[in-house]
Amino acid sequence: MASYEVNPAAVAHAERLIDARQYVLQSDWGTAQPRAAEENAFLESHSWDEYAAWHLGLTVGAADETKARYGFVYGDFRRVHRMGLISCHYRAAEWRHKEIELAAHDLLQRLDSVSA
Numbered sequence: 001m002a003s004y005e006v007n008p009a010a011v012a013h014a015e016r017l018i019d020a021r022q023y024v025l026q027s028d029w030g031t032a033q034p035r036a037a038e039e040n041a042f043l044e045s046h047s048w049d050e051y052a053a054w055h056l057g058l059t060v061g062a063a064d065e066t067k068a069r070y071g072f073v074y075g076d077f078r079r080v081h082r083m084g085l086i087s088c089h090y091r092a093a094e095w096r097h098k099e100i101e102l103a104a105h106d107l108l109q110r111l112d113s114v115s116a
Contacts, residue, residue, distance in 0.1 A: 004057035004071055004092075006099045011107065013053035014080050018111050022079045025115055029083035032076050039067065042077050056088050056107075057100045072100055074107070082111055 017023060024032070034042070034054075043051055048065040052058075054077060055070035062069040072092065074084040085108045092101035 001095060002062075002071070003060040004097050004100055005060060006103045007052060007056055007058045007070070009049070010053050010056050010074075011103055014056075014074060014085075014107050015110065017075070017080045018107065018114055021114070023111055023115065024076075024079050024081045024083075027081050027083050029081060029087050032081055033084060033087070034073060034077060038077070056103050057092075057097065072104070074104070080107075080111065082108070082115075085111065 039051070052070050054075055055073050057071040059069050059071055072088040074088050075081055076084075085104050089101055089104035089108060092098070092104060
């Protein structure tokens with residue numbers, strides 16, 4: 001099983017998006033989450049740093065500027081999805097990636113507070 005560390009740039013990016021009200025409160029995350037083709041399209045016109053900012057986790061040992069390096073996507077490359085954060089929280093808790101779980105939890109609390 002891969003090990004992950006929190007991506008501070010992604011946390012900061014998500015916080016900025018939440019504060020700017022760039023979020024979706026209700027979505028079918030299974031449909032909304034970016035697929036490989038959408039990731040590739042994004043990377044054609046954006047940097048790896050911009051791609052990384054959408055992923056709460058960095059895979060320990062994976063090379064930078066590879067898709068394998070980034071995990072726990074929380075948005076659709078435009079907005080934060082509440083269900084994306086819930087998915088990150090759930091998957092991180094399921095696989096005991098505690099730092100990712102807590103980062104997703106904190107972002108979810110921030111989103112719920114702003115959107116209430």
